[in-house]
Amino acid sequence: MTVCVQEADFDVGAELARLTDGNKRIGGLAVFVGLVREMHVREGYHRDKVDALTLEHYPGMTEKALEEIEAEANRRWPLEATLIVHRYGRMEAGERIVLVAVGSPHREAAFEACEFLVDWLKTKAPFWKLEETPAGEKWVGAHEGDDAAAARWEKKP
Amino acid sequence: MTVCVQEADFDVGAELARLTDGNKRIGGLAVFVGLVREMHVREGYHRDKVDALTLEHYPGMTEKALEEIEAEANRRWPLEATLIVHRYGRMEAGERIVLVAVGSPHREAAFEACEFLVDWLKTKAPFWKLEETPAGEKWVGAHEGDDAAAARWEKKP
Amino acid sequence: MKVRYFAWMKRTVGLPEEEVAPPADVTTVGDLIVWLRARSPGHAEALAEGAAFGAAVDQRTATFDVKLAGAREVAFFPPFTGG
Amino acid sequence: MKVRYFAWMKRTVGLPEEEVAPPADVTTVGDLIVWLRARSPGHAEALAEGAAFGAAVDQRTATFDVKLAGAREVAFFPPFTGG
Numbered sequence: 001m002t003v004c005v006q007e008a009d010f011d012v013g014a015e016l017a018r019l020t021d022g023n024k025r026i027g028g029l030a031v032f033v034g035l036v037r038e039m040h041v042r043e044g045y046h047r048d049k050v051d052a053l054t055l056e057h058y059p060g061m062t063e064k065a066l067e068e069i070e071a072e073a074n075r076r077w078p079l080e081a082t083l084i085v086h087r088y089g090r091m092e093a094g095e096r097i098v099l100v101a102v103g104s105p106h107r108e109a110a111f112e113a114c115e116f117l118v119d120w121l122k123t124k125a126p127f128w129k130l131e132e133t134p135a136g137e138k139w140v141g142a143h144e145g146d147d148a149a150a151a152r153w154e155k156k157p
Numbered sequence: 158m159t160v161c162v163q164e165a166d167f168d169v170g171a172e173l174a175r176l177t178d179g180n181k182r183i184g185g186l187a188v189f190v191g192l193v194r195e196m197h198v199r200e201g202y203h204r205d206k207v208d209a210l211t212l213e214h215y216p217g218m219t220e221k222a223l224e225e226i227e228a229e230a231n232r233r234w235p236l237e238a239t240l241i242v243h244r245y246g247r248m249e250a251g252e253r254i255v256l257v258a259v260g261s262p263h264r265e266a267a268f269e270a271c272e273f274l275v276d277w278l279k280t281k282a283p284f285w286k287l288e289e290t291p292a293g294e295k296w297v298g299a300h301e302g303d304d305a306a307a308a309r310w311e312k313k314p
Numbered sequence: 315m316k317v318r319y320f321a322w323m324k325r326t327v328g329l330p331e332e333e334v335a336p337p338a339d340v341t342t343v344g345d346l347i348v349w350l351r352a353r354s355p356g357h358a359e360a361l362a363e364g365a366a367f368g369a370a371v372d373q374r375t376a377t378f379d380v381k382l383a384g385a386r387e388v389a390f391f392p393p394f395t396g397g
Numbered sequence: 398m399k400v401r402y403f404a405w406m407k408r409t410v411g412l413p414e415e416e417v418a419p420p421a422d423v424t425t426v427g428d429l430i431v432w433l434r435a436r437s438p439g440h441a442e443a444l445a446e447g448a449a450f451g452a453a454v455d456q457r458t459a460t461f462d463v464k465l466a467g468a469r470e471v472a473f474f475p476p477f478t479g480g
Contacts, residue, residue, distance in 0.1 A: 013170020016190070024195035024250040030271075031188035033173070034397055037262060038181035055396065056321055058389060061373035086396065093181040098397055105194060108306070111272050114187075118264060118397060126370070126389075127396025128321035139322045142366070142393030149265070191480055212479065213404055215472060218456035243479065255480055275480060283453070283472075284479025285404035296405045299449070299476030 001074060001082050003066040005057065007089040010099055019081045020103055026080045028107030030114035032100040038093040050131045052092040053140075058126035062086070065125040073102070073117050077109040084117065086127065116153050123150040158231060158239050160223040162214065164246040167256055176238045177260055183237045185264030187271035189257040195250040207288045209249040210297075215283035219243070222282040230259070230274050234266040241274060243284065273310050280307040315382070317350065319360065320391035323367060326360035343369050344378035346388060360390070367392055398465070400433065402443065403474035406450060409443035419465075426452050427461035429471060443473070450475055 002019075004010070012033060020026050036053055066084050073082060081103035091097060100117045104110040122143075129140040159176075161167075169190060177183050193210055223241050230239060238260035248254060257274045261267040279300075286297040318331040340349045347369075351358045361367070369376050370389040382388065401414040423432050430452075434441045444450070452459050453472040465471065 011170055012173055013168060016169055020190075020192065020251075022251070024193075026192050027194035029188075029190040029192065031186075031190070032264065032268070033177075033186040033188070034264070035177065035183050035186065036181075037184035057396070058318075058320060058370070058373070058391070061370055061389070064373055065375075094177075094179070107189065107191070107275060111189070111268070115268055122397035123394055124375070125396050126320065126391060126394055128392060129395045130321070139392065140395040142395055146395075146397075214479070215401075215403060215453070215456070215474070218453055218472070221456055222458075279480035280477055281458070282479050283403070283474060283477055285475060286478045287404070296475065297478040299478055303478075303480075 001067070001070050002084070003063055003070060004083075004085040005059075005062050005066070006085065006087060009087065009096055010085045012096070012099060015083060015085060015099060016101055019083050019101055023080055023103065025105055026103035027105045028110040029081075029101060029103045030107070030110035031102075032098070032114055032118050033096055034098040034118070036091050036093050036095050036097060050093060050133055052090060052132045054090045054130045054132075055088045055097065056128045056130065057086075057088045061126050062088075066121060069117060069120045069124060072120070073113045076116070077102075077104060077113040078106075079104050079109065079113055082113070082117070084121065086121070086125070088127070119146070119149040119153060122146045158224070158227050159241070160220055160227060161240075161242040162216075162219050162223070163242065163244060166244065166253060167242045169253070169256060172240060172242060172256060173258055176240050176258055180237055180260065182262055183260035184262045185267040186238075186258060186260045187264070187267035188259075189255075189271055189275050190253055191255040191275070193248050193250050193252050193254060207250060207290055209247060209289045211247045211287045211289075212245045212254065213285045213287065214243075214245045218283050219245075223278060226274060226277045226281060229277070230270045233273070234259075234261060234270040235263070236261050236266065236270055239270070239274070241278065243278070243282070245284070276303070276306040276310060279303045315385060316387045317346075318387065318389040320389065322392060323360045323390055326356050328354065328356045341381060341383070342378065343371065343376055343380050343382065343388065346382060347378065347390075398468060399470045400429075401470065401472040403472065405475060406443045406473055409439050411437070411439045424464060424466070425461065426454065426459055426463050426465065426471065429465060430461065430473075 083101040085099040102110045102114040131138050240258040242256040259267045259271040288295050319327045324330050336349050347361050371385045402410045407413050454468045
């Protein structure tokens with residue numbers, strides 16, 4: 001279980017190699033890389049060209065939140081390795097923002113846990129996106145789709 | 158859309174960089190890496206230590222089958238980039254077997270298409286695994302779970 | 315007690331953080347919000363009733379009924395948009 | 398027409414591929430299977446009724462009712478286990 005919150009870009013190949021090296025119990029590694037998309041399309045909200053964004057975060061709380069999310073994934077699925085790397089600061093279109101990787105003996109668990117981590121970190125980790133568009137800076141509003149995606153993992157009472 | 162069937166190992170970081178470089182419309186990249194697992198656990202079938210395996214394939218048909226699967230994923234989801242790299246030949250425990258990567262503006266499509274590709278290539282691409290165990294060589298039988306996983310993507314008539 | 319503001323709330327309040335000493339009858343996050351609104355028009359706007367924001371007490375997400383007893387740091391922020 | 402065998406079927410038949418010239422009444426994949434069984438005990442075992450194997454005609458997966466007309470390559474193989 002590893003969480004990194006950093007301003008610098010990350011090397012996906014090196015991170016994944018470090019995560020799985022020497023562990024022969026991993027049959028499937030599911031990975032998600034989130035990137036800055038040039039076009040920010042959101043029906044009925046705005047549709048602007050995004051040249052870059054700045055990710056603000058809450059140092060201290062961010063690491064705690066990500067560690068809790070990661071621990072929850074490890075409680076729910078039989079995982080051999082988990083990694084979350086999340087950047088903050090200014091990033092241009094095309095740059096990597098976040099890396100989530102999950103290794104498990106079984107691919108189903110790896111995929112599910114990876115999706116879970118991505119959904120939850122979007123709604124439970126203290127990051128805020130400020131987009132640079134030709135019309136100026138704009139704070140990104142919370143995406144209802146993200147809340148719905150995160151909610152599907154809530155345990156029924 | 159790229160399909161590679163090769164004996165050599167692949168460099169995950171380099172493959173993903175090549176796949177996404179210069180494409181600023183990708184917001185999410187979902188990736189799967191399949192590895193040779195040392196323990197081959199299958200309830201009620203066998204439970205042997207796997208030291209290595211040899212993947213046989215059907216040159217010519219393999220590439221066609223993977224290209225068809227990839228084209229089907231591109232018909233079903235709005236994808237910006239897809240990549241399948243599948244090795245054949247002898248691989249030891251811990252080695253990478255297959256890389257599937259899908260880039261899309263939206264993470265949901267990337268995850269779904271990536272899972273679809275992995276499920277379908279397991280049941281529709283002509284590969285056969287011969288495992289080396291302390292008890293000798295053993296052809297891997299088809300996994301019912303794989304058929305079930307592939308079947309969930311069949312379109313209802 | 316330190317109070318911190320993030321994203322657009324930081325700009326609206328006009329500062330990233332401040333030391334405050336609320337009176338004894340301010341016992342919950344909700345009480346603190348009401349008390350902070352009186353500090354400036356920026357506070358009042360950022361922490362307005364009906365505005366979409368959340369809170370954390372000592373770096374853990376907290377609903378507005380959470381008690382402040384012993385808290386060293388309270389933060390206010392808009393909904394998260396990371397990932 | 399070339400016939401190819403893969404994985405354990407190749408070992409059971411005893412060869413990876415062979416050129417065959419079936420008679421004119423062998424018109425489908427199923428006909429070919431029946432005809433091939435007579436070539437050797439290895440063929441009979443690998444292609445036995447009830448054995449779990451599939452086929453491809455000219456490198457496309459084919460059910461046993463597919464016509465052979467014009468086919469240049471027919472392959473037989475156990476269920477796929479890649480990925």
